[in-house]
Amino acid sequence: MIFETTYNDNNYPIILKQNALAEINHFLKENEQNIVLIDQDVYRFHKDYIKANLENQDIKFITIMSGEACKQMSYFESISEKILSLNINRQSQLIAIGGGATGDFVGFLAATLLRGIDFIQVPTTLLAHDSAIGGKVGINASVGKNLIGAFHRPRAVIYDLNFLNTLPHTEIRSGFGEVYKHAILNSETDTWHLMDQYPSIRELSRLENIDTFLKMGIETKLKIVIEDEFEGGVRKHLNLGHTFGHGLEYLTKIAHGEAVMIGILFQKIINKNRNLFDNQESIHIFINYLKELGYPLSIINNANIELIFDYMKKDKKNIGQTIQMVLQEGEASFTIESVSKDEVLDAFIELKSLINE
Amino acid sequence: MIFETTYNDNNYPIILKQNALAEINHFLKENEQNIVLIDQDVYRFHKDYIKANLENQDIKFITIMSGEACKQMSYFESISEKILSLNINRQSQLIAIGGGATGDFVGFLAATLLRGIDFIQVPTTLLAHDSAIGGKVGINASVGKNLIGAFHRPRAVIYDLNFLNTLPHTEIRSGFGEVYKHAILNSETDTWHLMDQYPSIRELSRLENIDTFLKMGIETKLKIVIEDEFEGGVRKHLNLGHTFGHGLEYLTKIAHGEAVMIGILFQKIINKNRNLFDNQESIHIFINYLKELGYPLSIINNANIELIFDYMKKDKKNIGQTIQMVLQEGEASFTIESVSKDEVLDAFIELKSLINE
Numbered sequence: 069m070i071f072e073t074t075y076n077d078n079n080y081p082i083i084l085k086q087n088a089l090a091e092i093n094h095f096l097k098e099n100e101q102n103i104v105l106i107d108q109d110v111y112r113f114h115k116d117y118i119k120a121n122l123e124n125q126d127i128k129f130i131t132i133m134s135g136e137a138c139k140q141m142s143y144f145e146s147i148s149e150k151i152l153s154l155n156i157n158r159q160s161q162l163i164a165i166g167g168g169a170t171g172d173f174v175g176f177l178a179a180t181l182l183r184g185i186d187f188i189q190v191p192t193t194l195l196a197h198d199s200a201i202g203g204k205v206g207i208n209a210s211v212g213k214n215l216i217g218a219f220h221r222p223r224a225v226i227y228d229l230n231f232l233n234t235l236p237h238t239e240i241r242s243g244f245g246e247v248y249k250h251a252i253l254n255s256e257t258d259t260w261h262l263m264d265q266y267p268s269i270r271e272l273s274r275l276e277n278i279d280t281f282l283k284m285g286i287e288t289k290l291k292i293v294i295e296d297e298f299e300g301g302v303r304k305h306l307n308l309g310h311t312f313g314h315g316l317e318y319l320t321k322i323a324h325g326e327a328v329m330i331g332i333l334f335q336k337i338i339n340k341n342r343n344l345f346d347n348q349e350s351i352h353i354f355i356n357y358l359k360e361l362g363y364p365l366s367i368i369n370n371a372n373i374e375l376i377f378d379y380m381k382k383d384k385k386n387i388g389q390t391i392q393m394v395l396q397e398g399e400a401s402f403t404i405e406s407v408s409k410d411e412v413l414d415a416f417i418e419l420k421s422l423i424n425e
Numbered sequence: 426m427i428f429e430t431t432y433n434d435n436n437y438p439i440i441l442k443q444n445a446l447a448e449i450n451h452f453l454k455e456n457e458q459n460i461v462l463i464d465q466d467v468y469r470f471h472k473d474y475i476k477a478n479l480e481n482q483d484i485k486f487i488t489i490m491s492g493e494a495c496k497q498m499s500y501f502e503s504i505s506e507k508i509l510s511l512n513i514n515r516q517s518q519l520i521a522i523g524g525g526a527t528g529d530f531v532g533f534l535a536a537t538l539l540r541g542i543d544f545i546q547v548p549t550t551l552l553a554h555d556s557a558i559g560g561k562v563g564i565n566a567s568v569g570k571n572l573i574g575a576f577h578r579p580r581a582v583i584y585d586l587n588f589l590n591t592l593p594h595t596e597i598r599s600g601f602g603e604v605y606k607h608a609i610l611n612s613e614t615d616t617w618h619l620m621d622q623y624p625s626i627r628e629l630s631r632l633e634n635i636d637t638f639l640k641m642g643i644e645t646k647l648k649i650v651i652e653d654e655f656e657g658g659v660r661k662h663l664n665l666g667h668t669f670g671h672g673l674e675y676l677t678k679i680a681h682g683e684a685v686m687i688g689i690l691f692q693k694i695i696n697k698n699r700n701l702f703d704n705q706e707s708i709h710i711f712i713n714y715l716k717e718l719g720y721p722l723s724i725i726n727n728a729n730i731e732l733i734f735d736y737m738k739k740d741k742k743n744i745g746q747t748i749q750m751v752l753q754e755g756e757a758s759f760t761i762e763s764v765s766k767d768e769v770l771d772a773f774i775e776l777k778s779l780i781n782e
Contacts, residue, residue, distance in 0.1 A: 141502040149566055157740075180537070183571075210506055212509070217537060219540060384514055386514045
């Protein structure tokens with residue numbers, strides 16, 4: 069399936085299907101440099117498939133460090149020098165082949181080299197269905213994730229489902245975390261459909277019908293980011309589960325979407341304590357589901373909430389010195405609220421006891 | 426005098442006068458962090474004046490390396506970590522006090538920290554009348570200047586003429602290069618007015634009436650950048666003198682605007698050779714004027730044109746493998762043309778012989 073963004077200008081297509089990669093030939097620039105930056109693991113697994121699909125054999129390939137490791141400033145420096153030494157000009161374009169981190173990193177290169185050149189996203193993970201949409205790109209600082217970045221829309225997103233076949237379980241769970249988050253944002257029914265289709269890690273790892281759910285997730289995200297590209301309002305809802313999740317991810321190094329799912333659980337506890345959307349029952353259903361899918365809940369037992377809280381204080385969405393969290397008020401209805409340290413500490417104690425029941 | 430940009434949105438004021446600095450108090454954010462990044466030399470010379478004009482004494486000051494030295498990636502990394510460790514949020518703002526390099530560097534920090542925060546430009550040099558206008562920000566790569574950057578408009582430009590009193594001659598000549606370039610872009614009459622007002626370095630260093638000419642320069646630049654913010658067309662004319670100039674600057678380390686003035690001379694020779702705007706007489710008048718003002722023309726005697734040409738080939742405005750240069754067709758009428766290596770070599774030989782006449 070192909071869909072197109074609906075911004076006021078500079079729209080781009082999102083091509084989502086098996087064997088989508090061949091479509092990339094329509095987006096290569098003639099007489100200009102097309103430079104592929106590819107996750108080294110993806111390159112190892114899929115080199116033949118990728119080369120077979122690229123008709124233009126002059127394309128330069130640069131393999132980059134796999135996953136989040138590439139998003140360091142020193143690495144950004146070395147890769148940007150490498151690209152600049154190829155004598156690129158403003159018509160040159162970059163092609164990112166890899167997961168969310170690859171897209172963030174290459175997107176930030178494209179946003180800043182020569183003050184902005186084109187790039188194409190070729191996501192190879194489930195998680196990248198989220199990060200490839202919406203134009204957020206960036207790298208990490210030592211004090212936190214994605215703190216240096218930009219908004220830079222790709223020229224096209226080419227989402228080839230073939231790449232998903234080699235994903236490990238952790239990667240599937242991580243991507244599924246964002247799929248599930250988008251379902252929550254859209255409607256309760258969407259979340260029941262997901263739980264129905266993928267009742268356990270066994271069914272989830274088969275990824276049957278995943279294109280339908282990826283499309284739903286992408287559409288939900290697009291609706292939001294087109295309404296509020298620069299996160300002045302409703303786009304903040306996409307941070308559901310991320311305030312606690314980012315802290316947990318940063319400290320424990322579990323996968324992004326796994327941390328987000330635990331962050332969603334954390335948020336549900338605060339919802340319940342504030343008499344908002346959740347209650348004991350909805351929380352139990354959710355915890356049991358996370359256990360069925362194998363989310364690493366036990367990491368909570370060794371996590372230091374003081375350090376997580378310190379990290380939460382640094383979130384770029386905060387206002388003044390208070391922590392801002394997305395909370396759920398009703399079905400598909402969200403609010404952004406200040407949350408006190410006491411509330412966070414109480415919710416953490418409850419989280420710990422719930423996962424050990 | 427105060428004028429306002431006329432973009433479709435996100436306009437900002439430009440305040441140009443003696444003692445303008447006190448106006449900064451109207452732009453400071455209450456209950457949010459205001460962080461001043463200031464050129465260490467400017468801080469040393471003007472610390473008391475600056476502190477006396479800032480009513481809010483909570484403002485954090487970070488001194489940065491003076492001039493172009495700050496625009497290195499490793500320095501960008503260390504200063505961005507320093508700012509992030511202050512727990513900034515998206516409402517925080519940076520204030521750049523310094524010359525063009527300071528504005529470029531701090532602007533790039535503001536463009537990328539948390540994917541973009543506000544910044545205020547407080548230019549302290551003549552040259553910064555150019556770089557503070559138009560939203561171009563960035564840092565250098567080892568292969569060339571300003572190759573990593575963004576477009577990011579300031580919230581305000583506060584141009585306090587008091588700072589100009591301590592500028593050395595080289596700095597004055599450098600800034601005057603861009604003032605003169607803006608005059609050429611606007612009309613012949615403007616260039617005659619400049620030559621009239623400042624017939625030699627003695628008059629120029631007094632900077633009498635400079636506010637009038639700075640205003641004219643800013644207005645010329647604004648007209649162009651508002652019409653073509655992202656340099657798809659007419660904004661390229663602002664690169665008059667820069668293709669050769671950047672190469673000369675990079676190799677010889679003379680001041681930016683001094684190199685641009687020599688680049689304008691170089692461009693005049695090509696104009697003449699192509700039967701465009703210039704002729705022997707206009708070139709002689711211009712060379713004599715450069716000598717009166719003390720531009721470092723003799724640097725040409727030791728410059729290696731092969732290396733300059735290699736640098737010109739890397740210009741981000743090039744298309745494919747050809748060098749693009751701004752040439753003058755008539756009064757205030759410009760064109761962008763491919764220039765061959767032979768033409769560049771011929772013009773260089775002529776330049777060398779002209780300056781030694």
